[in-house]
Amino acid sequence: MDEIVRAIAGEGFIKIASISSRGLTQRASEIHRLSPVAAAALGRTMAATSIIGNTLKEKDASVTVRINGGGPIGSVIAVSDPYGNVRGYVQNSKVDLPLKDNGKLDVGGAVGTNGMLTVIKDIGLKEPHVGSTALVSGEIAEDFTAFFAESEQSPAACALGVLIDVDHSIIAAGGYIIQLLPGAPEELIDSLEKSIIKTGPVTSTLKDHSAEDLIVKVLDGFNPIILEHSPVEYRCYCSREKVIEAISSIDKKELEELKAEGKPVEVSCQFCDRVYSIFPEEIETDKDGEGYA
Numbered sequence: 001m002d003e004i005v006r007a008i009a010g011e012g013f014i015k016i017a018s019i020s021s022r023g024l025t026q027r028a029s030e031i032h033r034l035s036p037v038a039a040a041a042l043g044r045t046m047a048a049t050s051i052i053g054n055t056l057k058e059k060d061a062s063v064t065v066r067i068n069g070g071g072p073i074g075s076v077i078a079v080s081d082p083y084g085n086v087r088g089y090v091q092n093s094k095v096d097l098p099l100k101d102n103g104k105l106d107v108g109g110a111v112g113t114n115g116m117l118t119v120i121k122d123i124g125l126k127e128p129h130v131g132s133t134a135l136v137s138g139e140i141a142e143d144f145t146a147f148f149a150e151s152e153q154s155p156a157a158c159a160l161g162v163l164i165d166v167d168h169s170i171i172a173a174g175g176y177i178i179q180l181l182p183g184a185p186e187e188l189i190d191s192l193e194k195s196i197i198k199t200g201p202v203t204s205t206l207k208d209h210s211a212e213d214l215i216v217k218v219l220d221g222f223n224p225i226i227l228e229h230s231p232v233e234y235r236c237y238c239s240r241e242k243v244i245e246a247i248s249s250i251d252k253k254e255l256e257e258l259k260a261e262g263k264p265v266e267v268s269c270q271f272c273d274r275v276y277s278i279f280p281e282e283i284e285t286d287k288d289g290e291g292y293a
């Protein structure tokens, strides 16, 4: 079962959230028929987005993460609700690159480094809160680490991973985000860095262990206190109404042609495998012809 676990440690100076997200990464991979490197990029992004979403307090809040580094994958998009239920897609789901020299999937090569990681938090105010940082490596975890360091102005560590089998099924996925509160002693930071290195890739823990076990392992010796477990899943909020609204900006002439044909239009959701069959009569174009905002 996919879940987020939150804990504090190190006399309250360390905040950590970990996620085990094999199921939701598998779901995304099946919906979008992702290549292994696309599954790794989207899986890592969804894991971090889910953790960020899970911190939102407002009931209808959402967080959208957009990563575009100019690489062959195009944009990587993930959206989370305030519980951490997440959905996402990549522009080019078939992107395929040779493995790196160390035998790992070349996520950085697929994403590219010529661009930004943007986090858009919508908590129901007039304007959403938008923050962005330049990509560091396109490997996603390092990029989120830079984002947290810049936006929260305190040291952070983010580790993310997706382990994929030869048949493209997802063996393990997830990671953690650690944030250090202001005033954390230097020696605490030093020993935490050592512990992070000792823990190694997150998927080597997550393939046989839980998100809580990952916290216990990376914070060994820091007396972690587990605060909360939240179950999460791949969840899309699309609806017939939303799809009709989205296509209502269609060109009038095009709509007349569709009406003349009398056949329904098949519209598939970007995030899930749902296909909506919409009759042209259901589409209301704007009467004044000025388009929708």
Ligand code: ZN
Binding pocket: 236, 237, 238, 269, 270, 271, 272, 273, 274
């Ligand atoms: Zn959907």
